Amino acid sequence: MTHQVLQPAGWARPRGYSNGVAATGAQIYIAGQIGWDAQGSFVSSGFASQVRQALRNIVAILAEAGGRPEHLVRLTWYITSRDEYYRELAEVGAAYREVIGKHYPTMSVLQVVALMEAAAKVEIEATAVLPAAAGRP
Numbered sequence: 053m054t055h056q057v058l059q060p061a062g063w064a065r066p067r068g069y070s071n072g073v074a075a076t077g078a079q080i081y082i083a084g085q086i087g088w089d090a091q092g093s094f095v096s097s098g099f100a101s102q103v104r105q106a107l108r109n110i111v112a113i114l115a116e117a118g119g120r121p122e123h124l125v126r127l128t129w130y131i132t133s134r135d136e137y138y139r140e141l142a143e144v145g146a147a148y149r150e151v152i153g154k155h156y157p158t159m160s161v162l163q164v165v166a167l168m169e170a171a172a173k174v175e176i177e178a179t180a181v182l183p184a185a186a187g188r189p
Contacts, residue, residue, distance in 0.1 A: 069159035075181035085109035100143035
Protein backbone atom coordinates (compact mmCIF):
# COMPACT_ATOMS: atom_id res chain seq x y z
CA MET A 53 0.00 0.00 0.00
CA THR A 54 1.38 3.42 -0.94
CA HIS A 55 -1.28 5.48 0.85
CA GLN A 56 -2.25 5.52 4.51
CA VAL A 57 -5.18 7.58 5.74
CA LEU A 58 -4.29 9.46 8.91
CA GLN A 59 -7.25 9.42 11.30
CA PRO A 60 -6.44 10.28 14.92
CA ALA A 61 -8.14 8.09 17.51
CA GLY A 62 -11.30 9.65 18.89
CA TRP A 63 -11.73 12.12 16.02
CA ALA A 64 -15.00 12.15 14.11
CA ARG A 65 -14.50 10.68 10.63
CA PRO A 66 -14.82 13.47 8.03
CA ARG A 67 -17.39 13.20 5.26
CA GLY A 68 -16.09 13.38 1.69
CA TYR A 69 -12.39 13.88 2.49
CA SER A 70 -9.56 12.60 4.71
CA ASN A 71 -7.86 14.59 7.48
CA GLY A 72 -4.45 13.42 6.34
CA VAL A 73 -2.70 10.97 4.02
CA ALA A 74 0.81 9.53 4.17
CA ALA A 75 2.12 8.31 0.81
CA THR A 76 5.30 7.15 -0.88
CA GLY A 77 6.09 7.03 -4.60
CA ALA A 78 6.31 9.32 -7.61
CA GLN A 79 4.69 12.70 -6.92
CA ILE A 80 2.41 14.23 -9.55
CA TYR A 81 1.34 17.89 -9.33
CA ILE A 82 -1.61 18.97 -11.44
CA ALA A 83 -2.31 22.64 -12.13
CA GLY A 84 -5.72 24.06 -11.38
CA GLN A 85 -8.32 22.60 -13.71
CA ILE A 86 -11.57 24.32 -14.60
CA GLY A 87 -14.79 23.19 -16.23
CA TRP A 88 -13.75 23.39 -19.85
CA ASP A 89 -13.09 20.59 -22.29
CA ALA A 90 -9.93 19.72 -24.26
CA GLN A 91 -10.71 22.49 -26.77
CA GLY A 92 -11.04 25.14 -24.07
CA SER A 93 -14.84 25.39 -24.25
CA PHE A 94 -16.97 25.37 -21.12
CA VAL A 95 -19.26 22.35 -21.02
CA SER A 96 -21.88 24.18 -18.96
CA SER A 97 -22.47 27.24 -16.83
CA GLY A 98 -23.76 24.99 -14.03
CA PHE A 99 -21.56 24.63 -10.95
CA ALA A 100 -21.81 20.83 -10.60
CA SER A 101 -21.24 20.33 -14.33
CA GLN A 102 -18.08 22.43 -14.14
CA VAL A 103 -16.91 20.37 -11.15
CA ARG A 104 -17.48 17.15 -13.12
CA GLN A 105 -15.45 18.46 -16.08
CA ALA A 106 -12.63 19.81 -13.89
CA LEU A 107 -12.37 16.39 -12.22
CA ARG A 108 -12.38 14.67 -15.61
CA ASN A 109 -9.53 16.94 -16.66
CA ILE A 110 -7.57 15.97 -13.54
CA VAL A 111 -8.11 12.27 -14.23
CA ALA A 112 -6.99 12.70 -17.87
CA ILE A 113 -3.78 14.47 -16.84
CA LEU A 114 -3.14 11.91 -14.10
CA ALA A 115 -3.53 9.10 -16.66
CA GLU A 116 -0.69 10.65 -18.68
CA ALA A 117 1.60 9.70 -15.77
CA GLY A 118 0.08 6.23 -15.46
CA GLY A 119 -2.08 7.26 -12.51
CA ARG A 120 -5.66 6.66 -11.50
CA PRO A 121 -8.05 8.55 -9.20
CA GLU A 122 -7.10 6.41 -6.20
CA HIS A 123 -3.57 7.88 -6.42
CA LEU A 124 -4.86 11.38 -5.54
CA VAL A 125 -3.68 12.54 -2.11
CA ARG A 126 -4.81 16.18 -2.13
CA LEU A 127 -7.36 18.38 -3.88
CA THR A 128 -7.63 22.13 -3.41
CA TRP A 129 -10.86 23.64 -4.68
CA TYR A 130 -11.27 27.34 -5.44
CA ILE A 131 -14.92 28.29 -5.82
CA THR A 132 -16.55 31.60 -6.66
CA SER A 133 -19.71 31.03 -4.59
CA ARG A 134 -20.03 29.20 -1.29
CA ASP A 135 -23.82 29.46 -1.64
CA GLU A 136 -23.81 27.84 -5.07
CA TYR A 137 -21.49 25.08 -3.76
CA TYR A 138 -23.92 24.24 -0.95
CA ARG A 139 -26.99 24.62 -3.18
CA GLU A 140 -25.59 22.01 -5.61
CA LEU A 141 -23.79 19.85 -3.03
CA ALA A 142 -25.78 16.69 -3.83
CA GLU A 143 -24.98 17.08 -7.55
CA VAL A 144 -21.33 17.90 -6.76
CA GLY A 145 -21.11 14.71 -4.66
CA ALA A 146 -22.65 12.65 -7.45
CA ALA A 147 -20.22 14.14 -9.99
CA TYR A 148 -17.29 13.45 -7.67
CA ARG A 149 -18.27 9.79 -7.15
CA GLU A 150 -18.90 9.37 -10.90
CA VAL A 151 -15.40 10.58 -11.83
CA ILE A 152 -13.24 9.82 -8.78
CA GLY A 153 -15.21 7.03 -7.11
CA LYS A 154 -15.25 6.48 -3.36
CA HIS A 155 -11.67 7.66 -2.84
CA TYR A 156 -11.43 10.68 -0.54
CA PRO A 157 -8.01 12.39 -0.38
CA THR A 158 -7.32 15.45 1.74
CA MET A 159 -9.26 18.44 0.50
CA SER A 160 -9.61 22.14 1.08
CA VAL A 161 -12.30 24.38 -0.39
CA LEU A 162 -11.77 28.13 -0.57
CA GLN A 163 -14.14 30.81 -1.81
CA VAL A 164 -12.41 33.36 -4.01
CA VAL A 165 -13.60 36.62 -5.53
CA ALA A 166 -13.01 35.44 -9.10
CA LEU A 167 -11.04 33.01 -11.22
CA MET A 168 -8.89 33.99 -14.19
CA GLU A 169 -11.43 32.62 -16.69
CA ALA A 170 -14.55 34.74 -16.20
CA ALA A 171 -16.97 31.86 -16.90
CA ALA A 172 -15.23 29.50 -14.45
CA LYS A 173 -17.04 28.79 -11.19
CA VAL A 174 -14.53 26.26 -9.81
CA GLU A 175 -10.83 25.50 -10.18
CA ILE A 176 -9.31 22.36 -8.66
CA GLU A 177 -5.60 21.69 -8.10
CA ALA A 178 -4.48 18.12 -7.45
CA THR A 179 -1.53 16.22 -6.04
CA ALA A 180 -1.13 12.49 -6.55
CA VAL A 181 1.42 9.92 -5.46
CA LEU A 182 1.89 6.90 -7.70
CA PRO A 183 3.46 3.64 -6.61
CA ALA A 184 7.13 3.68 -7.56
CA ALA A 185 6.62 1.13 -10.36
CA ALA A 186 3.73 3.11 -11.90
CA GLY A 187 5.24 6.57 -11.88
CA ARG A 188 7.62 8.12 -14.35
CA PRO A 189 10.89 9.57 -13.03
